[in-house]
Amino acid sequence: MPNSVNRRSRLGALPWIFPALFMIFAFVLWPAFEMIRTSFQEVSSSGITQGWAGLENYRNLLINPDLPNVLIRTFIWVVGIVFFTIVISLPVAQLLNAKYPGRKLVRWAVIIPWAASVVMSSTIWKWILDPYYGVLNKIAMDLNIYTEPIDFLANPKHSFGWLMVVAVFVSIPFTSFVILAGLSTIPDDIVEASTVDGATAWKGYRHIKFPLIKPALLVAMAINLINIFNAFPIIWVITGGGPGYETDTTTTLGYKISFRDQDIGQSASMASINLIIILLFIGIFLKVSKSQERNS
Amino acid sequence: MTTLLVPKRQKRFTGKKVSLTISAWVLGFLFFAPYFQMLLTALKPQEEITSIPPTYFPKNWAFENFINVWKEIPLGTFIKSSFVISMSATLIVMFIAIPAAYYVARNDFRGRKPFLFLVLVTQMFAPTALVIGIFREIAKLQLVNTYLGLILVYAAFNMAFSIWILSSFFSSIPKEIEEAAWIDGCSRFSTLRRIVLPLSLPGLATAFIFTFIAAWNEFVIALTLTSSPEQEPLTVGLTALIGFYQVQWQYLFAGSLIAIVPVVILFASIEKWLVGGLTAGSVK
Numbered sequence: 001m002p003n004s005v006n007r008r009s010r011l012g013a014l015p016w017i018f019p020a021l022f023m024i025f026a027f028v029l030w031p032a033f034e035m036i037r038t039s040f041q042e043v044s045s046s047g048i049t050q051g052w053a054g055l056e057n058y059r060n061l062l063i064n065p066d067l068p069n070v071l072i073r074t075f076i077w078v079v080g081i082v083f084f085t086i087v088i089s090l091p092v093a094q095l096l097n098a099k100y101p102g103r104k105l106v107r108w109a110v111i112i113p114w115a116a117s118v119v120m121s122s123t124i125w126k127w128i129l130d131p132y133y134g135v136l137n138k139i140a141m142d143l144n145i146y147t148e149p150i151d152f153l154a155n156p157k158h159s160f161g162w163l164m165v166v167a168v169f170v171s172i173p174f175t176s177f178v179i180l181a182g183l184s185t186i187p188d189d190i191v192e193a194s195t196v197d198g199a200t201a202w203k204g205y206r207h208i209k210f211p212l213i214k215p216a217l218l219v220a221m222a223i224n225l226i227n228i229f230n231a232f233p234i235i236w237v238i239t240g241g242g243p244g245y246e247t248d249t250t251t252t253l254g255y256k257i258s259f260r261d262q263d264i265g266q267s268a269s270m271a272s273i274n275l276i277i278i279l280l281f282i283g284i285f286l287k288v289s290k291s292q293e294r295n296s
Numbered sequence: 297m298t299t300l301l302v303p304k305r306q307k308r309f310t311g312k313k314v315s316l317t318i319s320a321w322v323l324g325f326l327f328f329a330p331y332f333q334m335l336l337t338a339l340k341p342q343e344e345i346t347s348i349p350p351t352y353f354p355k356n357w358a359f360e361n362f363i364n365v366w367k368e369i370p371l372g373t374f375i376k377s378s379f380v381i382s383m384s385a386t387l388i389v390m391f392i393a394i395p396a397a398y399y400v401a402r403n404d405f406r407g408r409k410p411f412l413f414l415v416l417v418t419q420m421f422a423p424t425a426l427v428i429g430i431f432r433e434i435a436k437l438q439l440v441n442t443y444l445g446l447i448l449v450y451a452a453f454n455m456a457f458s459i460w461i462l463s464s465f466f467s468s469i470p471k472e473i474e475e476a477a478w479i480d481g482c483s484r485f486s487t488l489r490r491i492v493l494p495l496s497l498p499g500l501a502t503a504f505i506f507t508f509i510a511a512w513n514e515f516v517i518a519l520t521l522t523s524s525p526e527q528e529p530l531t532v533g534l535t536a537l538i539g540f541y542q543v544q545w546q547y548l549f550a551g552s553l554i555a556i557v558p559v560v561i562l563f564a565s566i567e568k569w570l571v572g573g574l575t576a577g578s579v580k
Binding site: 020023026100107110111116125216236254 | 317319321324325330331345349388391392399415416417418420422426428430449451452456509513515520545556559563564572574575
């Protein structure tokens with residue numbers, strides 16, 4: 001809440017907030033409107049609007065034979081990655097919070113995938129997974145896990161799994177730092193009191209720490225949902241969504257329809273459906289943070 | 297000395313500490329390893345990169361890769377584009393977000409709540425989700441393949457984070473300090489400049505660095521809005537190398553490291569304030 005309660009008119013605020021409003025309206029909300037409008041238009045492959053198309057674009061999208069599989073895959077993508085990210089980030093955050101020599105270095109190491117561009121992280125993973133020159137096959141073969149190199153990205157089911165591994169890898173840092181922020185607000189005496197009471201480490205975590213970091217966790221989950229749903233570079237760089245559409249999610253599918261197949265109208269209808277899903281996620285996020293405000 | 301008094305407890309404690317330390321270091325190494333692999337590959341000569349079976353470490357350390365990369369690929373041009381675009385977007389964000397955040401932090405006006413709601417919602421919008429709309433708009437404005445197109449989009453999408461984090465810093469400054477300055481005859485603007493901004497330096501640094509890095513790392517919009525090597529930022533320019541007949545991985549990764557290292561250092565410096573800004577005040 002503001003410190004001073006001068007009720008000023010809207011006009012008084014305008015010079016201060018107008019530029020920000022302008023940027024948001026012109027380059028965030030207008031593109032959203034433009035995209036939804038395009039989804040109802042007939043657009044030539046060179047990008048010229050030919051007139052209204054009614055629901056034609058949506059019809060074309062729904063009869064797209066690849067759509068059902070892409071939808072199922074997107075669901076697995078979002079739920080799987082968010083689940084594994086959270087489950088792994090919880091112990092990771094514990095380790096980042098504990099006291100031991102070199103903690104600062106460990107924290108810095110975990111920050112790298114968060115700070116580095118996801119495109120570049122994806123590129124190195126593509127190289128690590130390379131069947132002939134990649135280090136992953138080399139390590140596995142040196143450890144005698146198997147003797148012939150495996151092409152991790154040859155089978156779409158396997159390559160999609162590896163894409164998810166990379167997505168979990170780049171999502172853990174942010175998530176564990178959010179949980180860490182929650183952990184570091186827990187006063188030491190609460191933890192000590194629980195050990196004095198004879199609670200085991202696991203019970204102490206489950207009943208004392210976990211409820212206290214739950215708010216942080218929910219927020220991290222909501223933000224991850226949106227980020228993972230929109231994740232583009234990982235798929236684009238490592239498999240390009242291929243072969244065919246077999247490792248695409250709705251985000252990369254929408255992009256391909258538009259910038260490769262040149263069907264901008266159909267792509268806009270895919271993206272508009274995506275936008276509605278994101279708005280649902282945002283609604284969840286707002287609800288979660290509202291209920292937390294009330295609880296705190 | 298305490299070990300003599302309670303030897304058993306102390307010993308168990310040390311054993312636990314050792315395993316804790318080891319697991320933390322292993323964890324740190326796991327996250328560092330891919331980038332270490334990037335470095336090792338960037339330091340291999342071409343013939344070692346394509347040798348089967350591959351090697352872990354270069355036999356001949358090709359440190360000259362980091363010099364040759366500037367000639368082999370247009371790295372200088374990519375960096376220049378990335379820097380100009382990111383810096384311009386960041387400056388626009390700062391100029392626009394500071395007054396907005398200050399006003400929101402200090403005044404209760406009609407429309408304050410809807411404004412903050414709008415900001416919060418746009419923070420959740422990823423440009424990826426709107427890429428087709430953005431492309432149509434930028435094409436209409438005839439800004440495809442220009443720095444300006446990317447600058448405007450990046451500034452708009454990163455506005456929200458800066459407004460949030462700055463307004464939380466501004467409202468933590470006691471109002472009395474400002475009032476004292478007003479009594480001394482300072483105008484609102486000079487109070488902001490001389491009192492509020494110097495007191496919120498960590499917030500300013502966080503907003504600045506975060507916006508810069510977000511623009512520096514962005515990929516989808518840059519991929520869509522640029523198509524010539526002169527305008528392409530690093531993320532797009534370097535990835536385009538993968539499409540070549542023979543990928544020169546050592547240069548691709550040398551270039552990537554040159555792009556990543558400064559960003560990681562900057563990022564680590566604002567980590568403390570970052571989480572609060574990204575979760576928009578929900579994590580206390």
